[in-house]
Amino acid sequence: MNIFDRLMQIDRRWVFLFLVILCVIAYVADFQIPILIEPEVESIFTFIDTLPKGSVVFIPMDYDPGSMAELHPMTYAIVEQCWRKEIKVLITALSQNGPGMADQALRDIADSMLVPKTYNGVSYPAREVVNGVDYVFLGYKPYPALVILAMGQDFRLPFPLDYYGTPVDSLPMMRGLHNYNDLACAINISGTNATDYWISYGQGRFGFPLAIGVTGVSTAQYYPYLGSGQIFGIMGGMLGGAEYEELADNPGNAKDAMRVQLFAHLVIIAFVIMGNIGFFATVRKRKRQQREGR
């Protein structure tokens, strides 16, 4: 048995173990790698950064804890950027297992607002973010496509009450806020096919500016919508989150994870090359044996 045969018979668990050890080493090692900013992420940052105070940004957090690894970093960075710049945020969670997680995330970000910070050379004082004034969390309703269409008429149709059971009409932020026409933009952060609904039923039907943040698995399939101008920005997976954190000068878990990603990808590329070499060498050997057998 030569090295190529051994390569083809290697137990996949050794690959997993090797990858885990390398990831742990890269995680423990204290160094940073440069983050290349893509224009499709920068366009979202610039859009929010140039909004006047008091504007309303709509952030549908359509994901559940299974996708929070990839999508939480962008949510944290965008919501904090909005609040620091005194931009109001309207939130829904149209994934059935997401409302509790979204509520917790909002509380976490509200807590971080209690600390004064400096981002991109601008100092922001500490301030208390008030529910109903700085943000409204509408919560969950089933059937996202129908909810998106209904919100195009009035947010009050699917959501007469917010997530906490308060009538929406009694919230100061909702005065004069009726449908998508009253928003600066919507940034859909989604781990499900809700993004399709937002593109077709939301932007397609009502024509508001839409950007998306999606999981790595589905990033490639949404790039055509960027080229056609149906969305003005796209953040793909943890890398998209890391780029946004870099732009917002607010490093978090995504940027911290990029060095581990780098080494993990290198290892996987090496294994893919080794696997291919082993495969083709084995095929060649089998063909040679068949020829000699004849």
Added chain:
Amino acid sequence: MDFATFLWTTFGAFLTLATFSFLYKDNPFYKFAEHLFVGLSAGYFTIILWHNGLIPKLMFQRLDDGSSYFLWLDSSRPWYLIPALLGIMMWTRFSKKYSWISRWPLAMYIGIGAGAAVPLEMRARVNEQLSAMMRDIDWTYFFGHGGFNFLDTTSGLSQLIVFIGALCALMYFFFSTPHTGLVGGMARFGIWILMIGFGASFGFTVMARISLFINRMQFLDQQWIQSAHDTTNPNYHWGYPLLFYLLILVVVVYIVREIVVHAGKKNTASTGPVS
């Protein structure tokens, strides 16, 4: 972090390790975590649906003054009764005799869904995409805005690649003509374009899977390991490290047991069965 929260965090760490143990092999810890996740998700979804769908939309209409109407009897929106009845009709599927009744709400649901979807999906996914493909090639910035930039998706070159790529990929699925000559060449190029697309998806998928693993590492480090040894915590006591090392002990015992069992199997295989 108070001790109650740490208790749950330790349970989260246990479930994380139990889930990852499947990479080695299927085992009772993984089975426990898997069943817990499925049950918990179903239960959570049911409660969320009950409180966000059925209660506010079907049972009660809450008013600004805090009072509520029972919708079916005394409401400003009595027409909510119609979808409620349609919903109840769906349950007749469990009866062989009356299951035909469920076709009515189902037909209405499919009709509404198709009516809403067809024009909007056609516009967003077909018309807009076709229109984007047929735009004039930007010859002024053919190689990118501000100098040569292959990654500039708005450059004329990108537009040209998208146009030719889409045409060739469509040609691959055109089976009314034999794939020979020019058509064959275009179809072959179309396959390459599709493969590049699948490759991009695979790359992103790898990143996604590694992201999930990194997030779990961050959880274990930042929330579990650090909390277990955070002596600056005013609530800190011996229970924190005890829980931490207890879980570590469980992991170590499982690993040692597996090594012993594996070595035992190897010895049996080398000596052969005793007759």
